[in-house]
Amino acid sequence: MYADGLQLKILNNEADINFGAIYENAIAQELHAHGFELYYFNSKKQGELDFVIEYQGSVLPIKVKSGKDYTRHHALSAVLSNEHYSISQAIVFCSENISMDDKIFYCPVYLAGFLKPQVPDQDFIFRLDLSALQ
Numbered sequence: 001m002y003a004d005g006l007q008l009k010i011l012n013n014e015a016d017i018n019f020g021a022i023y024e025n026a027i028a029q030e031l032h033a034h035g036f037e038l039y040y041f042n043s044k045k046q047g048e049l050d051f052v053i054e055y056q057g058s059v060l061p062i063k064v065k066s067g068k069d070y071t072r073h074h075a076l077s078a079v080l081s082n083e084h085y086s087i088s089q090a091i092v093f094c095s096e097n098i099s100m101d102d103k104i105f106y107c108p109v110y111l112a113g114f115l116k117p118q119v120p121d122q123d124f125i126f127r128l129d130l131s132a133l134q
């Protein structure tokens with residue numbers, strides 16, 4: 001999916017690979033495979049969020065970081081502090097261990113596979129009643 005010969009860089013073990021883009025693709029594929037609708041957020045005032053999904057009935061912003069500065073995320077902090085959005089939590093996928101800082105859950109990239117969309121209760125599933133047609 002990437003230009004600039006990224007496939008060859010990976011095969012040749014080159015050091016200047018943009019792992020952030022690779023991580024973002026891995027997260028996108030994993031979330032999509034589990035049935036999440038993926039949205040992107042970009043605002044001139046607040047910045048860019050890699051993904052925004054609906055999780056357990058709430059908006060969940062997601063940032064993907066590949067470097068050691070995974071705790072620096074201007075856009076995510078701006079969105080969380082915006083009272084109009086009322087966002088209670090966010091996730092940063094990174095290459096570090098699990099930790100929590102206020103509203104932000106930091107976790108390794110591989111844990112994206114454990115996010116599952118909420119399955120609606122049986123009461124909310126519409127059942128068609130065709131008994132009147134008999």
